[in-house]
Amino acid sequence: PLWLGGMLLKRSFMSPSEKDGTPSEKSNLISKIKTTTGAWWKSKVVHEKEESAPQSPSSPDTETDKKAVKGSGNAKKDVSDEALTSQSSTGEAGPTELDSQKSKEQSGSVPAETEGTDGRESGAAEEKSPKEQTKAQKPRRGRGRRGPKPKAEKAKERTDAAKPAAAEPAGRDKEEKADAPAAKEHKPVVKLLINADEPEECRLALLEDGRLESLHVTTISRVQTRSNIYKARVVAVESNLQAAFVDYGVEKNGFLAFSEIHPEYYKQELPPNIQKLVETHQWKKLSINDVVAKGQEMLVQVVKEEVGKKGANLTTYLSLPGRCVVLMPGSDSEGISRKIAGEERRNRLREIMNSLSIPEGIGWIVRTASEDITKTALTKDVRFLLKLWKEIKSKGQHLDGVGLLYQDHNCVMRFLREHFDPTTQEILVDDAAALEKVKDFTEMLPAKQRQVKVKLHRGARPIFNQYSVEDQIESIYQPNVNLPSGGSIVIEPTEALVSIDVNSGSTGKGKNFEETIFQANMDAASELARQLRLRDLGGLIVVDFIDMRSSKNVREVEKQVKVAMKRDKAKVDISRISRFGLMQISRQKLGSPIESSNYRVCDHCRGRGTVKSVEMLALFYLRRIHTGASRKPVVKIDCRFPIEVAQYLLNNKRQEILELEERYKTKVTITADPVLKPVEHEILFRKEEKEVPQKQT
Numbered sequence: 001p002l003w004l005g006g007m008l009l010k011r012s013f014m015s016p017s018e019k020d021g022t023p024s025e026k027s028n029l030i031s032k033i034k035t036t037t038g039a040w041w042k043s044k045v046v047h048e049k050e051e052s053a054p055q056s057p058s059s060p061d062t063e064t065d066k067k068a069v070k071g072s073g074n075a076k077k078d079v080s081d082e083a084l085t086s087q088s089s090t091g092e093a094g095p096t097e098l099d100s101q102k103s104k105e106q107s108g109s110v111p112a113e114t115e116g117t118d119g120r121e122s123g124a125a126e127e128k129s130p131k132e133q134t135k136a137q138k139p140r141r142g143r144g145r146r147g148p149k150p151k152a153e154k155a156k157e158r159t160d161a162a163k164p165a166a167a168e169p170a171g172r173d174k175e176e177k178a179d180a181p182a183a184k185e186h187k188p189v190v191k192l193l194i195n196a197d198e199p200e201e202c203r204l205a206l207l208e209d210g211r212l213e214s215l216h217v218t219t220i221s222r223v224q225t226r227s228n229i230y231k232a233r234v235v236a237v238e239s240n241l242q243a244a245f246v247d248y249g250v251e252k253n254g255f256l257a258f259s260e261i262h263p264e265y266y267k268q269e270l271p272p273n274i275q276k277l278v279e280t281h282q283w284k285k286l287s288i289n290d291v292v293a294k295g296q297e298m299l300v301q302v303v304k305e306e307v308g309k310k311g312a313n314l315t316t317y318l319s320l321p322g323r324c325v326v327l328m329p330g331s332d333s334e335g336i337s338r339k340i341a342g343e344e345r346r347n348r349l350r351e352i353m354n355s356l357s358i359p360e361g362i363g364w365i366v367r368t369a370s371e372d373i374t375k376t377a378l379t380k381d382v383r384f385l386l387k388l389w390k391e392i393k394s395k396g397q398h399l400d401g402v403g404l405l406y407q408d409h410n411c412v413m414r415f416l417r418e419h420f421d422p423t424t425q426e427i428l429v430d431d432a433a434a435l436e437k438v439k440d441f442t443e444m445l446p447a448k449q450r451q452v453k454v455k456l457h458r459g460a461r462p463i464f465n466q467y468s469v470e471d472q473i474e475s476i477y478q479p480n481v482n483l484p485s486g487g488s489i490v491i492e493p494t495e496a497l498v499s500i501d502v503n504s505g506s507t508g509k510g511k512n513f514e515e516t517i518f519q520a521n522m523d524a525a526s527e528l529a530r531q532l533r534l535r536d537l538g539g540l541i542v543v544d545f546i547d548m549r550s551s552k553n554v555r556e557v558e559k560q561v562k563v564a565m566k567r568d569k570a571k572v573d574i575s576r577i578s579r580f581g582l583m584q585i586s587r588q589k590l591g592s593p594i595e596s597s598n599y600r601v602c603d604h605c606r607g608r609g610t611v612k613s614v615e616m617l618a619l620f621y622l623r624r625i626h627t628g629a630s631r632k633p634v635v636k637i638d639c640r641f642p643i644e645v646a647q648y649l650l651n652n653k654r655q656e657i658l659e660l661e662e663r664y665k666t667k668v669t670i671t672a673d674p675v676l677k678p679v680e681h682e683i684l685f686r687k688e689e690k691e692v693p694q695k696q697t
Helices: 002-012 025-036 039-051 060-071 075-090 095-107 130-137 151-162 170-183 272-279 343-355 375-398 411-419 432-443 470-476 513-535 551-565 594-598 614-631 643-652 654-664
Strands: 190-195 201-208 211-219 229-238 243-247 254-257 297-304 313-315 325-329 334-336 362-366 403-406 426-429 453-456 480-482 488-493 498-503 539-544 572-574 582-587 634-641 667-672 682-687
Touching: 201 411, 211 411, 211 470, 211 513, 211 594, 229 254, 254 297, 325 375, 334 343, 343 362, 343 375, 362 375, 375 403, 411 432, 426 432, 432 453, 470 513, 488 513, 498 513, 513 539, 513 551, 513 594, 551 572, 551 582, 614 634, 614 643, 614 654, 614 682, 634 643, 643 654, 643 667, 654 667
Parallel strands: 190 426, 254 313, 334 362, 426 453, 498 539, 634 667
Antiparallel strands: 190 201, 201 211, 229 243, 229 297, 229 403, 243 254, 297 313, 325 362, 480 488, 488 498, 539 582, 572 582, 634 682
């Protein structure tokens, strides 16, 4: 064969000592250099000499090694590949060593490293040349199978790998010690600040290393109604919408979709064909007019609060959330949070819940906070929720008309119940009453989660100013958000959607274009998820990323957005980046945006954001004066304008006003009023008064 001819040809150029199997002077020199230079090789030699031990020929490792050699069809290929790899890694291209290796393969001799993982042969111990010993000590990089190592060897290797080699230079030890702290994973310092000293407002801010990650604000003008339970009455049934509008005691009627109406609220007497559809659960073939009547009473719960002119979304599938469990009256479903990992742990929680006396017709879901909960705490939470449900039913039966039956906890307890994380290290409160509530909450936590420190803020400065939170809150209301890489994102909420535009800014100055654009998009992917949480924006969100040429970079940006959105409590659906660089995100609206409670519509621009210039307003008013003077026989025109508009007309349009007075025989009076806003004005056209003839006596 051709490969055999090549081997014989190379063998003809070997030295006599190499043909006999003994290493030449050059190969001995190479082996000596490899075994005495380089900290990595030297540490490996010492390591393998220490763990080498005599072993009987019939040991399990030896038998396995023999099978590995016999069963591996690519043994020769592995050895030759390893020889090439070792030469390239050490930077010594020695043809003598490679030729010697191939000659041994041709003659049928197998290197010692294929016989066992530690360089031992299966038979009696034989003396090996320095070159063969060096090969036996080299790490194996081929694809051949290797025999299993004893447990003692594996433990020894783990111990040796953890320690720096004694023979390595001192500089290597210093470098490893310097890199050791950097290798440790950084744990952020998480603090929860509660500002509740003012009765008009309650604010909670979650900080990670001083950076604002979550903000919840409750004011007098923005009272949260989500999760509240009301007694309601149906005031209108819309078959076209398959929904009903109900009065539940507030200014705007609530919207109740047909899919959110529990079958127990259907009419008592139904036609046979409708009754059959209900019994077979064929809801899509039903019409809301067939099962719901006007004036019917029911218990409803707020799912989504009022936003603008739209009323709240309601449901009759009630849920009572606790810290550990959520009870669902009128449901028979049972489940455990998906975030609780481990089948043994999930089975334990399921057994605890099944052992409790929960009435029939009430479903339950074990929350993520119950991961380390005890049976006593879980039982206490369930009993409290069952008692609460009895009180709600009793109050609903005795209440005349519509009104509130159950109001969720105040902002402090609600936030702790829904958003408390065991990683929180410290909670600072500036109000004594709120401090007691926080302490009561922490006492109910499992022992593993009680490590959080609860303190009362006693500083001279307000709590949010002392931790530089006020400036971060103010940046939430700005459309522009700067990125660490030098770019920025612009967030613009509209009636239909929220648009987010990514700008490169000064990112790409003097750098690789594709790399800097990718970095700007990665920063924007992380920041936009944080901004959506802080601003509480929902609905359809369209993100315009900077165009990237590499499809790999596009996939990385998509992955970064998904990772950043995992922290969001709201339900999120994310699309891929289109060929136009657009990504669509659908985020659940948990409530009205935080900006709506702290800001009002501008009186000047009426929410548009811009006003007409002084020149355009002056020309607009001048045309109205001209039109009124030409249509009506007026003798005087009195005008009141803002100061800037009045000054412009009197200084720049005086000649046009005089010509208008002469043409229509009238008099124009312009008065500057500092009280008027830019879009306000007053123009009065005064007609000539008719003289009443006096009676002569």
